[in-house]
Amino acid sequence: MDCIVSAPGKAILHGEHAVVHGKVALAVSLNLRTYLRLKVTTTGKVCVNLPNIDTFLSWDLSELKQLIPASCGKREEVKRLDAELVKRLREFVGVTNGNLDTCNMATLAFLYLYLSLFGSGEMPSLTVSVWSELPTGAGLGSSAAYSVCLAAALLCASGAIPSPLKEWDQTGRWCQEDLELINSWAFQGEMIIHGNPSGVDNAVGTWGGMLRFLAGKIIPLSRVPLLRILLTNTKIPRSTKVLVARVKDKINKFPSIMTPVLDSVDAISCSCERVLLEMTCEPITGEHYNILEELIDINQHHLNVMGVGHPALDTLCRVTMAQGLHSKLTGAGGGGCGITLLRPETDSSIVWRTMQDLQDCGFDCWETSIGGPGVQQHASLSVKEEVLEILNQF
Numbered sequence: 001m002d003c004i005v006s007a008p009g010k011a012i013l014h015g016e017h018a019v020v021h022g023k024v025a026l027a028v029s030l031n032l033r034t035y036l037r038l039k040v041t042t043t044g045k046v047c048v049n050l051p052n053i054d055t056f057l058s059w060d061l062s063e064l065k066q067l068i069p070a071s072c073g074k075r076e077e078v079k080r081l082d083a084e085l086v087k088r089l090r091e092f093v094g095v096t097n098g099n100l101d102t103c104n105m106a107t108l109a110f111l112y113l114y115l116s117l118f119g120s121g122e123m124p125s126l127t128v129s130v131w132s133e134l135p136t137g138a139g140l141g142s143s144a145a146y147s148v149c150l151a152a153a154l155l156c157a158s159g160a161i162p163s164p165l166k167e168w169d170q171t172g173r174w175c176q177e178d179l180e181l182i183n184s185w186a187f188q189g190e191m192i193i194h195g196n197p198s199g200v201d202n203a204v205g206t207w208g209g210m211l212r213f214l215a216g217k218i219i220p221l222s223r224v225p226l227l228r229i230l231l232t233n234t235k236i237p238r239s240t241k242v243l244v245a246r247v248k249d250k251i252n253k254f255p256s257i258m259t260p261v262l263d264s265v266d267a268i269s270c271s272c273e274r275v276l277l278e279m280t281c282e283p284i285t286g287e288h289y290n291i292l293e294e295l296i297d298i299n300q301h302h303l304n305v306m307g308v309g310h311p312a313l314d315t316l317c318r319v320t321m322a323q324g325l326h327s328k329l330t331g332a333g334g335g336g337c338g339i340t341l342l343r344p345e346t347d348s349s350i351v352w353r354t355m356q357d358l359q360d361c362g363f364d365c366w367e368t369s370i371g372g373p374g375v376q377q378h379a380s381l382s383v384k385e386e387v388l389e390i391l392n393q394f
């Protein structure tokens, strides 16, 4: 078996952090994707190649077999992590509590899914290679895209879901039931990487498009206007796990102060959804955009109140505002990426000037298209040559 799958990154329009505490989030897939190639081999080894994070690992199957807890059966119910397996894996990988670096988290997520899906039966020897167009750890859902790809490819290799690719197709998508299974296993990967994820990121990676997410309930928004969005990566590194924990501490410390902030973010997401829907039913006016811009500004202030801002994100807001454009952080914040809403009439010279100013601050900046497809399997021919070249190296 040799299969290639991909899943998109995401931008959260509104509701990051609040969504972890049961509030509404609006999120949308990006045209930047993570690609994974899985090859079943006969080497007796499990190899993982993660060139984005400079991680190349290989284990003998006999080593991995010893990690399977006696209790490990095929688990259909995947809402919670198997604590015994996590403990063994942490010891095996050499993770002490504070040492959850990029490589360790990606390795733990892989091994957890591999052993959970194959531990109770024949363990295949295989090579998994991943390449992503997404910046790692920057707020665009790179962890979720990685987890969704792992879940899809490993479930497919285990026979739990079929290959959706027909001989004559370039890409194939799974049926709703299979997508739900992929999403629930991807959520386990996110739990390893994030600690306490809401599940919004893996839902976007799985289904793509624009979603309303509330307490695990995923509602695809089928009618959304075309939005022009500028993405900026401040390149300040941060960890979603740390930021989510920071917000939780703040809520515990100041419940009566923070609860209204979370409620206000919830209302922002709902107002934004209403405006987006109106924009698909009636002629789009400047007033629609004025409201969207104000919602962005208010939410950015709230995210600062939650303690997930960063001076580089303040710079992004200030630089774009100088051109009349409105920005907020997206994802977990603390650095990473921000989104800037462009109006339909925003002149390309203004966009160009803004991008220059942001690049002068040391940021990466690009106009993006949103709403790309969720997880899919690819025929090699449908994968961009430069991506294929990287995946084929291993």
Ligand SMILES: Nc1ncnc2c1ncn2[C@@H]1O[C@H](COP(=O)(O)OP(=O)(O)OP(=O)(O)O)[C@@H](O)[C@H]1O
Pocket: 034, 050, 052, 053, 101, 102, 103, 104, 105, 106, 107, 130, 131, 132, 135, 136, 137, 138, 139, 140, 141, 142, 143, 144, 146, 193, 194, 201, 238, 239, 240, 241, 330, 331, 332, 333
């Ligand atoms: N291409 C990749 N290859 C291997 N591991 C990856 C890759 N992309 C992401 N990861 C894993 O995901 C982690 C980053 O996840 P994190 O949740 O902190 O950031 P993010 O998902 O990019 O941002 P956000 O959660 O705010 O959207 C990395 O430390 C790594 O373990």
Ligand SMILES: C[C@@](O)(CCO)CC(=O)[O-]
Pocket: 012, 015, 016, 017, 018, 019, 020, 139, 141, 194, 196, 197, 198, 199, 200, 201, 240, 244, 330, 331, 332
């Ligand atoms: C910060 C957060 O709300 C979004 C990260 O993209 C975390 C989550 O929802 O799991």
Ligand SMILES: [Mg+2]
Pocket: 141, 142, 143, 144, 194, 201, 240
């Ligand atoms: Mg993440």
